[in-house]
Amino acid sequence: MRRGVGAWLGSAILVMLAGVLLLGAFWTPYDPLAIDLGHVLAAPDARHWFGTDEFGRDVASRAMLGARISLTIAFETTCLAIVLGSALGVLSGFVRGWLDRIIMTIADAVLAFPAMLLALALVAVFGGSGQAIVLALGIAYLPATVRVVRAAVLSIREKEYVEAARVAGDGPLRIMLRHVLPNALGPIVILSTSLFGWVILYESALSFLGVGVPPPAPTWGNMLSSARPYLEIASWLSLAPGLCIVITLLGVNLAGDALRDHFDPGERR
């Protein structure tokens, strides 16, 4: 029962989020980048629901544009880590041998760094920009993806249908694409949702630190970063972007839990 409620709540949040994203692509209450020095740090009212920032920009409009930037980065990063990680994981788990050993040694070495630390280090090399964040977080989460996919493939490759395909004369590439990968989709989908949530969190953290997406483009993280100095006189600046992150993560996490129950009913508690 409780799981059902969570799944509904998660889906509702994600649908709402998609609606805001779609709306934000065509319309925002104000121009998110328009500076209005006559309305600096205005408290929330009927015209500006979430107030204005230190340049008089509408916080609600910026949060809407920020949603697009943050979620695009999260989507691209997840795709990068999942596509590359699945390819390497399937290769590693199915082919085994020296290829497996090389891939796993490198993966374990990268896992010896906490993800956030590695992302920081890579940003130091690539410089701070949207693409740099995608690359840095994509690399930081690649080893975890490889490990999860490989573990799934290790059990799949022993299944009868793989043996049957081999006997039927299918080549290894065809077996990997037609039989192994489709059967590993469950864990891959579950991992993708977790990754998506982590990346939203870490992107906002990097942007909050000032090494992420550079201003004036808004992301939820850099909006919070510029809100910090005004905490005592304009506390509303910290509310909208923070709530956006919390609601989004809640939706993604609840949907992820529901997916896990769906693919892995034995784990239901």
Next chain:
Amino acid sequence: MLGYIVRRALLAVPTLLIVTILVFLLVRAIPGDPAQVLLGEGAPPAALAAMRTQLGLDQPLIAQYWLWLRQAVSGDLGHSIVTGEAVVPLILSRFQLTATIVLTAVLLATVIATTGGLIAAWRRNGHIDLAISSTASLILAVPSFWLGLILLLVFGVQLRWLPVVGYVPLSEGWSAALAFLILPIATLTISESGVLTRMMRSSAVDVLRLDYVTHARAKGLSERAVLTQHVFPNAFAPTLTLVGLTLGHLLGGIAVVETVFTLPGLGRLMVDAILARDYPVVQGCLLFTALIYVGVNLAVDLLYPLFDPRVAA
């Protein structure tokens, strides 16, 4: 048991080597002349030439790595481009503050999470479980830096109980420093207790189903004794591993909390160094944090058999 300790400690050696190689390569991956990268833009030609010799840039990459590793082991990680300070003492002075906050928070979070998780598992699907599990799930969705900002807003700006900006070093006495440490420690404790509570609850649920728990109850032991003596030790083992990972996670993520509370810790040192392109400091922080992470995970694995003796068999 001794065999397990030796085996596990030996396993850390290749990890350590690979970590040092990655840290070395990362700075070499920055575009440009490594000597220029390490000395900054305005370095005089003589200093650049000296640095090239010191780095062994005329030698093959492996020799350069070996040279760098020998210097690092002897405690020489170069000097900050910005301030000229030696990197190692700089890191150590900043680490004191970070370690105090992180260790206190992890300890508190572990105590809260194991108690909460155990109670939730014991009263599974009841009201208490619903309250604890929902809170833990909610915490997972709240970024630590936003939680910090909200706590600052409530206790600093609204109630005026605690300072909003600033810092008093630990060396000036605990009571003075404490006012600046309460909120960062509270922030990290709350943030990290979410995932730990879920882990503890999930493994305690598994343990509570086992026959020996039924047996302990049948013996007439009180519920309290069953939980503390029989369920806790077995359910805690997986949580302990997560505590180790949490420590590493915190060392990587501490920068955001130090930024919120304007604390001069190790995380902020690294981020400021990244922004200032102060690569010797970046490299030093990276190496130092990664080594601690490897060390913590080793310590956790060595403690593991205390809770799950099968591992050492």
